Structures are given as structure tokens and as C-alpha cells.
Amino acid sequence: MTLDGNETEREKGQRASKRKAHTKSRRGCFQCKQRHTKCNEDYPQCSNCVRLTIDCTWPLSSRPRNLLQPHHPDGAVLSSQSPHPEIHVSPFNTSHTKPLEINAVTAVTEYSLSEMKLLHHWTSKTCQSIHPQVTATNSVWETECTELALEHTFLLHGLLALAAVHKAVSAPTNDKRSLQLQADAQLNKALATYRRNLEHPTAETAVPMFLLASVLISYNMACAQLEPPEDPIGAIHHCFRLLQGVRVVIHPHWELVRSSSVYRLLTDIVTNPTLDPGPEDEVAEIVHLRALVLEAADVDAQDREACIDAISGLHRAFVRTRKCSPDLNEHSVMFMWAASLTDHFLLLLSRQNPLAVVILSHHAVLMSETRYAWYIYRWPQRIVSAAEKILGARSDLLKWLEWPLRCINSR
Structure with missing residues (x-):
């Protein structure tokens, strides 16, 4: 720089060369x-x-x-x-100049025309059938969930898969096979990304992953309406495992998911303290199950503890579900029992342990008491019928199915 404060051309060039590239x-x-x-x-x-x-x-x-x-x-x-x-x-249109x-x-x-038709079926019918007569919850599936699905295609494929099954349930016989194939194709697309996201969870996909995990549960139960499972106990055990998997999905970004409007609207009823059991609340048929487990012979301590814990949770689920008013989503409360089961009880159920099967049959009564939902339809009957076959040689345990059979068959 010169004495009069002016830069020379050389100095300007040197200063410019030191600038970082944009x-x-x-x-x-x-x-x-x-x-x-x-x-x-x-x-x-x-x-x-x-x-x-x-x-x-x-x-x-x-x-x-x-x-x-x-x-x-x-x-x-x-x-x-x-x-x-x-x-x-x-x-083929050449009219535009x-x-x-x-x-x-x-x-x-x-997306193909068939996929666009499934999306229309989702927004106009399926999303309103997930939680019947609960307007607030259905609006979440119709608006927030659909908007998220348009941003995260793996969730969109999951919604289309469920819509295809829902459409197939009421479709003419000659259309069912085509819709089942569409459902399988959409689910495979959803699961491909779902598995990758499980391995590499991110904050951006946390809420869509939570929603897809919820959709997968309804999808698996709904498929039984098209092809009844050969092993209903094994099939419902698989659905319960999926419920457990929701916790795995949301764990890495739990605070983010919990603070989202979607999560609050879908699960507020689950934590509603007004539904908690009081001293006067008792479901005698569930309380009596404790005596069955405590008095059963040849049951090791770990099995007994898992069954007692499951019975306590089931009693709480009965009381809370029965307290739900018509504008509340009692299905979420009812399914919370399955989500809270211990790994050991689920292991007993997978092995078709007689005590675990009896307890599950009592949960089927609660399932039958909730309002109609197409994906739950006939699941209570399937469970108690399968339980009868499993316990056929155990006359001492068959009597514990009398109440579930009477309640479910009378509906």
C-alpha cells in the first residue's frame, strides 16, 4: 500500500488470490x-x-x-x-405451440394408475376405518400421515399396502387376487427402506418410521381377513412382536417422536390418568387367573412370574378399555397390553405354553368388547378356537376357556 493509502494493482491481486473459493x-x-x-x-x-x-x-x-x-x-x-x-x-397432443x-x-x-387408485382409497376410506368413529384420530391418518407419506415414500408404500388389503376385503372375488398381489408388492417396497432405516436411524425419518411400524401391525392382522392363518396363536404372536418392535423403532429418537403432534394425537389416550384402575375397579374373571398360575404344578419361577405380570397388565387393560368413552380410541388402550408384555411371556406364547394360551384367550374377550374394526374381525373367535385345540388334552385347563368362549360366541 502506498503512503497516501491507495492500494497498488499488485496488492489488490495478492489480496484477491487469498480469498477462499465459494x-x-x-x-x-x-x-x-x-x-x-x-x-x-x-x-x-x-x-x-x-x-x-x-x-x-x-x-x-x-x-x-x-x-x-x-x-x-x-x-x-x-x-x-x-x-x-x-x-x-x-x-400425442400437438396442439400446444x-x-x-x-x-x-x-x-x-x-406412480402407476393402480397406485393412484390405492392412494385415493386410502384417503377416502381406509384411513377412516383404522379407528372407527374416532374423528380426531382418523384425521391424523388422513392429513398428517398422508402428508408425511408424500415426503417419505417408504411410508407411502406401507399405506398403499394396507389400502390394497382393505379394498380386497370388500372387493368381488375376481379382483381379490390382483389386490393381494398389489399389497405384497407395496409392502416389499416399504420394508426394503424400513430395514435400512432400522440399521441407520435418523431424526428425519423417526416419525414416519413410527407410523409405518403401526401400519405393519394393522396390515398383518388384516391379512387374516383374506387368508385365515393356519396357526392363529402363532400369527397373533407375530403381531405382538411387531408391537414390541415399535419401541425399537422410536428408541433412538424417542424425545423427537414423543414431542410430535402425530404421536400425541395417536397415543394421548394411552396415558390418560382418568382411565387408571381405582380400588373399586375389579374384573373378577381376570383376577381369578392369578390363582390358576399360583396353584399350577410343575411351573418354574420365571414362567410363573411372567404369567403373573401378564395377568396384572391384562387386568389394567380391561379396566382402562371399559372406561373409554365413545369418542376415545379404545383399540390403542386394548393393544397396549400386548406392547407391555415381557420377552419371556412372548417366548411362552410362541411355544404355546398352556398357561400363556389361557391368558391370551382372556385377552381375546377384551378384543371382542371393542367396537368393530375390519382388521380385528373374527380374531377373538380364531384365538379361542385355537386354544381349545391346544388344551384339548388338558381337562383341568379347558374349564378356564368357558368364560372366554361364552363371551365371544355371544357377540
Whole structure:
């Protein structure tokens, strides 16, 4: 610098050469810009969006010039997040003299017409059937859950799988097989990403993973409406294991999931203190099960403890479910018993231990007392019928099925 304070041309050049190169992504996707994350600009899906399994949308200026928008065979462009969903461009339509101007394009999987029909069935019918007559809960599935599914395709595939089964239950016989195949295909797509996310959980996918885990339980129970299981006890044990798996799914980001509006709306009833048993609340038939376990011979201490714990939880579930008013979701309360079972009791159930089977049969009574839900339909009957076969040679235990059989068969 000269004495008069002016920089020489040489000094200006030296200072400019010391500046760091600009590393900000100028042509990145919208998702990275919103997250203030550097985008690697890998079109059609950048590495960040691939890792998070979310849609990847781009400014028109970032779109490669030679990229052609794929079309459905009937000429409709089907995208899960099109900025102009009302526009359908046909490759055979030559009436347009100017190309359509669209501000952004979405690089996501394109959905077939059958998948779009399943999505319509989900939003118009299936989501309202998960918790019948509970408007607040159904609105969660219809709005928040569907919106999340459009951002996380693995959840969307899970919803479409459940919608396909729901549609198949009431479909004509000649359509059932096609819908079952669609359900299987959608579930496989959902599980492929679900398993990867279990191995590498992230905060962004925590709530969608919780929702998909919940959907998988309904899906597995619903499949019995199309193909009754050969081993109902084994099938319900599998569903109970899935319920246990929900805790595994949400554990890495438990605080985030618990604070979400979706979780609060779906589970508030479970922790409602007004439903807790009081001194005057007693379900005699469940309390009497304790005597069966305590007086049973040839039962080791660990088995006895697991059964007593299951009976205590079942009594609490009976009282809380029966206290639910019509506007509350009693199915969530009823299924909390299964979610709280110990690993050892589930092991006994998987081995079809006679005491565990008797306790499960009493839970089937509670299942039958809840309002109608299509995916639960006839499960109580399946459970007690299977229990009769398992306990057929144990006359001392068959009498413990009299109350469950009487309650369930009278409904």
C-alpha cells in the first residue's frame, strides 16, 4: 500500500488470490437449500435426499436440458409431488405451440394408475376405518400421515399396502387376487427402506418410521381377513412382536417422536390418568387367573412370574378399555397390553405354553368388547378356537376357556 493509502494493482491481486473459493451450492435442490445443507447437485436425486429417502425437487434452471419427463402409457404424467398436478401432458397432443412453463420439477418415483387408485382409497376410506368413529384420530391418518407419506415414500408404500388389503376385503372375488398381489408388492417396497432405516436411524425419518411400524401391525392382522392363518396363536404372536418392535423403532429418537403432534394425537389416550384402575375397579374373571398360575404344578419361577405380570397388565387393560368413552380410541388402550408384555411371556406364547394360551384367550374377550374394526374381525373367535385345540388334552385347563368362549360366541 502506498503512503497516501491507495492500494497498488499488485496488492489488490495478492489480496484477491487469498480469498477462499465459494463453496455454496448454487444449483442445488430445494430440500438442501431449506435445510441449509450443501447439495452435491447429483440430479435427479442428490446424495442427501437419497440418504434421507425424501423427495428431491429442483429449480428449472438446474434441470439437465436433455432430460425427458417420463410418461404413463396413457399419456398422463404421474408424479407424487408435481407442482401442477392438474396438468396432464400427452405425447400425442400437438396442439400446444409453446412448452408449459413449470417452476420446479420433482425427481421421484412415478406412480402407476393402480397406485393412484390405492392412494385415493386410502384417503377416502381406509384411513377412516383404522379407528372407527374416532374423528380426531382418523384425521391424523388422513392429513398428517398422508402428508408425511408424500415426503417419505417408504411410508407411502406401507399405506398403499394396507389400502390394497382393505379394498380386497370388500372387493368381488375376481379382483381379490390382483389386490393381494398389489399389497405384497407395496409392502416389499416399504420394508426394503424400513430395514435400512432400522440399521441407520435418523431424526428425519423417526416419525414416519413410527407410523409405518403401526401400519405393519394393522396390515398383518388384516391379512387374516383374506387368508385365515393356519396357526392363529402363532400369527397373533407375530403381531405382538411387531408391537414390541415399535419401541425399537422410536428408541433412538424417542424425545423427537414423543414431542410430535402425530404421536400425541395417536397415543394421548394411552396415558390418560382418568382411565387408571381405582380400588373399586375389579374384573373378577381376570383376577381369578392369578390363582390358576399360583396353584399350577410343575411351573418354574420365571414362567410363573411372567404369567403373573401378564395377568396384572391384562387386568389394567380391561379396566382402562371399559372406561373409554365413545369418542376415545379404545383399540390403542386394548393393544397396549400386548406392547407391555415381557420377552419371556412372548417366548411362552410362541411355544404355546398352556398357561400363556389361557391368558391370551382372556385377552381375546377384551378384543371382542371393542367396537368393530375390519382388521380385528373374527380374531377373538380364531384365538379361542385355537386354544381349545391346544388344551384339548388338558381337562383341568379347558374349564378356564368357558368364560372366554361364552363371551365371544355371544357377540
